[in-house]
Amino acid sequence: DAKTTQPNSMESNEEEPVHLPCNHSTISGTDYIHWYRQLPSQGPEYVIHGLTSNVNNRMASLAIAEDRKSSTLILHRATLRDAAVYYCILNGYAGGTSYGKLTFGQGTILTVHP
Amino acid sequence: DTGVSQDPRHKITKRGQNVTFRCDPISEHNRLYWYRQTLGQGPEFLTYFQNEAQLEKSRLLSDRFSAERPKGSFSTLEIQRTEQGDSAMYLCASSLASGVYGYTFGSGTRLTVV
Numbered sequence: 390d391a392k393t394t395q396p397n398s399m400e401s402n403e404e405e406p407v408h409l410p411c412n413h414s415t416i417s418g419t420d421y422i423h424w425y426r427q428l429p430s431q432g433p434e435y436v437i438h439g440l441t442s443n444v445n446n447r448m449a450s451l452a453i454a455e456d457r458k459s460s461t462l463i464l465h466r467a468t469l470r471d472a473a474v475y476y477c478i479l480n481g482y483a484g485g486t487s488y489g490k491l492t493f494g495q496g497t498i499l500t501v502h503p
Numbered sequence: 504d505t506g507v508s509q510d511p512r513h514k515i516t517k518r519g520q521n522v523t524f525r526c527d528p529i530s531e532h533n534r535l536y537w538y539r540q541t542l543g544q545g546p547e548f549l550t551y552f553q554n555e556a557q558l559e560k561s562r563l564l565s566d567r568f569s570a571e572r573p574k575g576s577f578s579t580l581e582i583q584r585t586e587q588g589d590s591a592m593y594l595c596a597s598s599l600a601s602g603v604y605g606y607t608f609g610s611g612t613r614l615t616v617v
Contacts (some may be wrong), residue, residue: 432594435605476545480602487602489559493545
């Protein structure tokens with residue numbers, strides 16, 4: 390499995406934007422970049438995923454570098470409810486089917502200050 | 504559909520006893536995954552099914568662990584002769600084979616072996 394590298398922790402203030410970085414220098418052409426987050430005492434929650442182009446949804450934006458060796462999850466206005474562990478994961482695809490398992494690393498612990 | 508359901512939410516058992524957990528995935532999802540998570544760590548992959556077929560098992564899944572998905576709907580994870588090291592959160596997730604819309608996780612079953 391291709392690996393990702395994330396900072397152990399980050400801090401933000403409420404209502405400010407948050408940029409969570411992820412390095413994935415060994416990414417292959419068929420790997421999608423997934424982001425999940427896990428709130429305390431809950432299972433991980435899907436946030437966003439993308440392949441090459443930047444992606445937006447109601448939760449966040451995903452900015453993908455041109456060489457795809459890094460990406461950034463952007464929370465446009467952090468709230469206290471965004472305090473969680475954020476995981477950046479690569480998931481390969483072939484023939485319209487994902488390879489299967491997601492391999493989680495340690496993730497980034499995001500603390501949001503009021 | 505109420506998402507991925509796991510039962511029970513908590514289980515305390517004595518060392519040496521057998522335990523069984525149940526997971527009900529999102530009905531349209533043909534893939535079902537089991538993960539284990541210990542405190543401070545990211546989820547670790549155990550096994551996954553596509554419909555009834557168990558397609559991959561982690562080396563973490565010792566002979567004491569067995570998972571089934573008999574009709575391609577719900578799944579059970581059984582741990583025989585539990586050990587204290589089995590204490591963890593057991594997470595279930597489901598997805599479409601295409602991975603579109605991401606993976607949906609349940610809230611987990613917390614196992615404590617005393």
